[in-house]
Amino acid sequence: MLELANVDGFYGRSRALQSVSMTVEKGDFFSVLGRNGVGKTTLLRTMLGLMSRTSGSIKLDGEELVAKPTHERALAGLGYVPQGRGVLPGFTVRENLMVGTFAARGGGGRIAEWVLDLFPILKEFLNRRGGNLSGGQQQQLAIARALLSEPKVMLLDEPTEGIQPNIVEQIEDVLIDLNRKQGLTIVLVEQNIAFARRASKHFAILNRGSVAVGGAITELSDDLIHKHLVV
Numbered sequence: 001m002l003e004l005a006n007v008d009g010f011y012g013r014s015r016a017l018q019s020v021s022m023t024v025e026k027g028d029f030f031s032v033l034g035r036n037g038v039g040k041t042t043l044l045r046t047m048l049g050l051m052s053r054t055s056g057s058i059k060l061d062g063e064e065l066v067a068k069p070t071h072e073r074a075l076a077g078l079g080y081v082p083q084g085r086g087v088l089p090g091f092t093v094r095e096n097l098m099v100g101t102f103a104a105r106g107g108g109g110r111i112a113e114w115v116l117d118l119f120p121i122l123k124e125f126l127n128r129r130g131g132n133l134s135g136g137q138q139q140q141l142a143i144a145r146a147l148l149s150e151p152k153v154m155l156l157d158e159p160t161e162g163i164q165p166n167i168v169e170q171i172e173d174v175l176i177d178l179n180r181k182q183g184l185t186i187v188l189v190e191q192n193i194a195f196a197r198r199a200s201k202h203f204a205i206l207n208r209g210s211v212a213v214g215g216a217i218t219e220l221s222d223d224l225i226h227k228h229l230v231v
């Protein structure tokens with residue numbers, strides 16, 4: 001279980017998150033929604049310890065993470081698929097994947113076959129440079145790399161943004177299967193409301209760095225969408 005209590009996040013002196021509390025149960029698919037600039041990316045960066053200062057409590061399975069550096073949070077079980085994918089362009093696909101394995105608790109060095117089986121294109125392109133993949137292929141690589149860190153919770157920042165529709169569908173199906181068939185806990189930041197509705201069990205809507213409303217995904221009404229999400 002991932003529990004945030006009264007979390008504030010700062011860029012320098014500017015407070016971008018205010019008193020955020022949320023609970024993501026083991027096996028949940030939890031979507032964080034909200035308009036541009038409300039703090040969704042900041043929330044994931046705060047969970048990962050990538051902000052200049054954070055206060056409050058962030059616990060994963062009871063272990064307090066808030067004072068830990070990012071690499072220890074990765075070892076504790078937070079996997080990350082950042083906005084923009086963060087693929088190392090000069091490294092091959094194999095090398096990018098190896099980077100993920102080194103954040104696994106059991107030590108790195110082995111690319112698990114089942115992860116490659118999720119994305120056959122990566123297997124085909126193992127020796128190709130990351131920078132030479134299409135946007136959709138890079139997104140698949142970023143997801144595979146995060147899976148190889150053997151996360152308890154995967155944090156994904158807009159994984160379908162700017163990707164051609166046929167690959168979007170594949171990525172959505174893989175994420176839904178990872179959650180429903182393997183029980184992987186997922187926290188998804190999304191602007192794609194249709195996907196969030198299809199995949200999620202719970203949601204929270206952010207507004208100006210705070211949680212405006214949240215609950216079971218069945219409670220995400222058209223009224224809420226118009227009030228908080230539609231531009």
Ligand SMILES: Nc1ncnc2c1ncn2[C@@H]1O[C@H](COP(=O)(O)OP(=O)(O)OP(=O)(O)O)[C@@H](O)[C@H]1O
Nearest residue numbers: 011014016034035036037038039040041042043083
């Ligand atoms: N590096 C930074 N330094 C200072 N302020 C920042 C920085 N990055 C983001 N902010 C500010 O923090 C607030 C939240 O930004 P954030 O990127 O988390 O929003 P978001 O909801 O993820 O938006 P988007 O959907 O556009 O990605 C915004 O007001 C933004 O201007």
